[in-house]
Amino acid sequence: MPDEWKWEKLPSEICRPEFESPCDFFEIERRSDFSLWACGTSYDPPPRDDEEEDGKSRVPGQRIEGETLEFKELSECAVTCYNSLRLDKERQSSCGEPNQVTEKWRCAALERVLRDDEPVHAIDWVLNLRHELIFPRATDADTDVSHKRRREGIEWERMRSRNQDGLDHLSLSLVVNESEYEVNVGCTTGGPQKWLPGFVEYAGAVPSAEERRLIRQSLSFALGGELILVSTSWFNDDGWLIKTRHVSQTFTKVIGAVSGGTAPMTNIAGSGSWLDGNLFDEEKIRQLTQKLIDADELLCVDELKRFYFLARRTVMDVGPAVYGSSFEYIRDRIEHDLPTTLIEKKAYRETVRPALEAAVKGLVDDEFLCPGATVEDLLSKLSYFHKISLTAQSRVLMEHLGLEFGDVEKAALSERNHPAHGRTYQDEHYDTLMRHVRAFQSLINRVILAVTEGADTYIDYSTDGFPERSLEEPLGGPKGDGKPAVFAES
Structure with missing residues (x-):
């Protein structure tokens, strides 16, 4: 085990497997890519057999979900590996040397028990x-x-x-x-x-x-x-x-x-x-x-963290799309009483949509349709006809929270559509893209702080110098004048 990982208190002794294995001893290690491994070697293995006594196949690359690998340290401390993946089982033999088998398991988690005491x-x-x-x-x-x-x-x-x-x-x-x-x-x-x-x-x-x-x-x-x-x-x-x-x-x-x-x-x-x-x-x-x-019951902080910090660590090219997913998640969690349609759902379903379908069928025939299109394709669009746009829903949410929805917020929300639909960015675009990503992050921060009542101010990362603003105040954009960054012409 590398010295730098000793703070973790990983097992420092050779471990004996408590499961069927050709290897007599295993070493537990955390590698430099932060993965956990149990690796064993035997110089006198039994004949090759990929079918264990319990009838389960043990082939390279097979994940054994829920199954545990039990070990014992020489000091008799118990070590358990969870949800392990068998990466390889190698045999080597050459120049009269004895057979050697190496068995490697990548483990999702590892637990080590030293004493049966109550933790305080x-x-x-x-x-x-x-x-x-x-x-x-x-x-x-x-x-x-x-x-x-x-x-x-x-x-x-x-x-x-x-x-x-x-x-x-x-x-x-x-x-x-x-x-x-x-x-x-x-x-x-x-x-x-x-x-x-x-x-x-x-x-x-x-x-x-x-x-x-x-x-x-x-x-x-x-x-x-x-x-x-x-x-x-x-x-x-x-x-x-x-x-x-x-x-x-x-x-x-x-x-x-x-x-x-x-x-x-x-x-x-x-x-x-x-x-x-x-x-x-x-x-x-x-x-x-x-x-x-x-606010965990309302926001489900576990899921919110997945969306938010995935956006934080993702590459900038897809940043607006990932931040968009994060923003939509928050909006969906808290907008239960906010309107999402332009027409009351029951009225649209029972009265308006049947009339629209009849009109479409009466007005549109094959000569009006583009190649490959059908009337059914056109009718399917009516499912979304009465719904408020995502940008409008976002504006309604901000107004509900008492937060001003400015031009910088609108531009950030609009930018999420570009990577989502396959737009690529040129070198001269990245400075502006970075500003839109920062604006999106600041927008989400404002909403989280407003929903949780965690603070009265937020840091505006859309503005140079990252000033502190009141939650009600909209994003300032690069110069602090409320205008969003604009992409240069390619």
């Missing part, structure tokens, strides 16, 4: 935790198998000196499902620094897996960057590590999140701009995170 606190180890702002609290930590930390209060001398090396975490009190948790969030030097390692620690009580996921997702929105989970560690009352769980991630997801940078929805600095190296404002972050948690 847990830590989620994450990637992509960084910011232009400075964490206001310090940590005195001694981390080994026995894991003890002392989270210190705000140190005013360090704050005044802006000593970024000595300040590494936030402390937030959050309520999930009527249970209160003390959540510490910060950076760590224990992991691979180029991927911005950090931790989300739960002290005093351990939330469920679903509650921890909701907390991480809400923090991702509040801090302005997607926190990517790689593992979780549980500890007993004496500070001893009792269990770990590790998950595979994809390299493209991690590098996309890290390269996308930080872009909070609202200014979360204690004073001044979030771009000026100031300190985090814990209360602003706590309030916004709590509001997102409280």
